[in-house]
Amino acid sequence: MNAFQEMNSPLRTIMTPGPVEVDPRVLRAMSTPILGQFDPAFTNMMNETMEMLRQVFQTKNQWAFPIDGTSRAGIEAVLTSVIKPGDKVLIPIYGRFGHLLTEIAERNGAEIHNIECEWGEVFDQDVIIAEMERIKPKVLAIVHGETSTGCMQPLDRIGPACRERDVLCIVDAVATIGGTEVKVDEWKLDAVIGGTQKCLSVPSGMAPITYNDRIEKVVNARKKVERGISTESDRIDVREPIRSNYFDLSQLQDYWGPRRLNHHTEATSMLYALREGVRIVLQEGLKERFERHRFHEEALVEGIKAMGLELFNDVSWKLPMVTCIKIPEGVDGESVRTMLLQQFGIEIASSFGPLHGKIWRIGTMGYSCRKENILFVLAALEAVLIRHKAQVKTGQALQAALNIYETTNLVMN
Numbered sequence: 001m002n003a004f005q006e007m008n009s010p011l012r013t014i015m016t017p018g019p020v021e022v023d024p025r026v027l028r029a030m031s032t033p034i035l036g037q038f039d040p041a042f043t044n045m046m047n048e049t050m051e052m053l054r055q056v057f058q059t060k061n062q063w064a065f066p067i068d069g070t071s072r073a074g075i076e077a078v079l080t081s082v083i084k085p086g087d088k089v090l091i092p093i094y095g096r097f098g099h100l101l102t103e104i105a106e107r108n109g110a111e112i113h114n115i116e117c118e119w120g121e122v123f124d125q126d127v128i129i130a131e132m133e134r135i136k137p138k139v140l141a142i143v144h145g146e147t148s149t150g151c152m153q154p155l156d157r158i159g160p161a162c163r164e165r166d167v168l169c170i171v172d173a174v175a176t177i178g179g180t181e182v183k184v185d186e187w188k189l190d191a192v193i194g195g196t197q198k199c200l201s202v203p204s205g206m207a208p209i210t211y212n213d214r215i216e217k218v219v220n221a222r223k224k225v226e227r228g229i230s231t232e233s234d235r236i237d238v239r240e241p242i243r244s245n246y247f248d249l250s251q252l253q254d255y256w257g258p259r260r261l262n263h264h265t266e267a268t269s270m271l272y273a274l275r276e277g278v279r280i281v282l283q284e285g286l287k288e289r290f291e292r293h294r295f296h297e298e299a300l301v302e303g304i305k306a307m308g309l310e311l312f313n314d315v316s317w318k319l320p321m322v323t324c325i326k327i328p329e330g331v332d333g334e335s336v337r338t339m340l341l342q343q344f345g346i347e348i349a350s351s352f353g354p355l356h357g358k359i360w361r362i363g364t365m366g367y368s369c370r371k372e373n374i375l376f377v378l379a380a381l382e383a384v385l386i387r388h389k390a391q392v393k394t395g396q397a398l399q400a401a402l403n404i405y406e407t408t409n410l411v412m413n
C-alpha cells in the first residue's frame with residue numbers, strides 16, 4: 001500500500017512577485033494530451049506561440065520563442081550565447097537581479113563593469129550612457145523591473161544610445177512583460193528575456209525571449225551543430241563555440257525555425273500553458289492589461305496608505321506590479337506573513353539582501369491582480385496587524401480601496 005496521499009495542493013491567494021495564480025484556462029490547457037515534438041499539430045502550436053510572443057514583446061523580430069527552464073534559463077541562454085571570455089560587459093545594479101546578471105556574465109568569462117545605486121533607487125539614464133561611453137562595452141545588460149526593490153528602470157533612451165555606439169542591449173524584463181510596456185523595437189532593445197510565472201500568469205518553467213539580427217549575427221558566428229545530427233555543411237571549424245549545449249541559441253533557433261533540427265524535447269505541457277497564457281494576454285489587449293495592473297495597484301496603494309502604513313517605493317519609478325511596504329517598528333514581519341498564510345491562505349513576500357526584514361512585497365501580477373484579491377489582502381493584513389499590536393488606522397483600508405473601485409469608469413474585475 002502506498003502511504004502517500006493523492007496530490008491535493010491547497011487553494012491560496014498568491015500576492016507575491018511570482019509565482020502567481022494561474023488562469024484556470026491555462027491549467028486546463030496543461031491537462032490536454034501530449035503530442036510528439038514533430039507532429040504538425042504541435043509544430044503549428046510552436047509557430048503560433050512565436051507569433052503571439054512577437055505581439056507581446058511588441059517586436060518584428062523573427063526570433064521570439066521560449067527557453068525551457070525558469071526565467072534565469074532565458075537570461076543564461078542569451079548571455080551564454082553572446083558573451084565570449086574577455087568580452088566587456090557593463091551591468092548597472094539596483095537590486096538582486098542585477099547581481100544575477102553579473103553572476104551569469106562572470107561565469108561566462110566576461111570582463112565585468114558594474115555601477116551600483118542604492119536599493120530603492122534607479123539610474124538616471126545619462127549616468128548609464130556616460131559609463132557606456134567610458135567603458136565601451138560589447139554588451140550592456142540591465143534589469144527592467146527589479147522585483148527585489150519594486151523599482152522600474154526607464155530604458156527608452158538607453159536602448160537607442162546602445163544602438164548608436166554598437167553596444168548590444170540585453171534586458172531582463174522577467175517581471176514586467178505582460179504587466180507594463182516593454183517596447184522592444186521602439187526602445188531598440190537587442191535581446192529581451194521575459195518570465196512566465198509573473199505577469200503572464202503561467203507556471204514557472206519557461207522563459208520567453210526575443211532577439212534581433214544584431215544578436216543573431218553574434219550567435220551564428222559561434223554556431224556549432226551537435227555531431228550526431230549535423231550534416232556536412234554544419235561541420236565547420238568554429239573558433240569560439242557557445243559553451244553550453246542546452247542554452248545554445250544557434251541550435252535552438254534551428255529547432256524553432258523552418259529547419260526543425262532536433263535539439264531538446266520541447267516541454268509539451270508547458271508550451272500548451274504558454275500558448276494559452278499569451279493568447280489570454282492578447283485577448284485582453286496589451287493596453288487594457290497594463291491599465292488593469294495600474295488600476296489595482298492604485299486601489300492597493302490607497303488601502304495601504306489609509307491603514308497608516310508607509311510604502312518603501314512611493315516614487316515615480318515604482319514598479320506597477322510590486323508594492324513594497326515598510327514593516328512597522330516593533331512588528332515581526334515573518335510572523336505577520338506566517339499568520340496571513342495560516343489563517344487566510346494568503347501569501348505575500350519578504351525581501352532579500354539589504355531589505356531583508358525591512359519590507360514586505362505585495363505582488364499584483366497577471367491573474368492574481370484582481371479586485372477580490374486586493375480587498376482580501378487589505379482586510380487580512382489589517383486584521384493580522386491588529387493581532388500583532390501594530391499601530392494601524394482601522395476600518396480605513398477597504399474604504400479607500402472601494403473608493404477607487406466605485407468611482408472609476410473602468411469596468412474591470
Ligand SMILES: *Cc1c(COP(=O)(O)O)cnc(C)c1O
Pocket residue numbers: 018070071072073097143145146147172173174175195204
Ligand atoms: C523572478 C525574476 C527572475 C528569476 O526568475 P526564476 O524564474 O526564478 O529563474 C529574474 N529576474 C527578475 C527581474 C525576476 O523578477
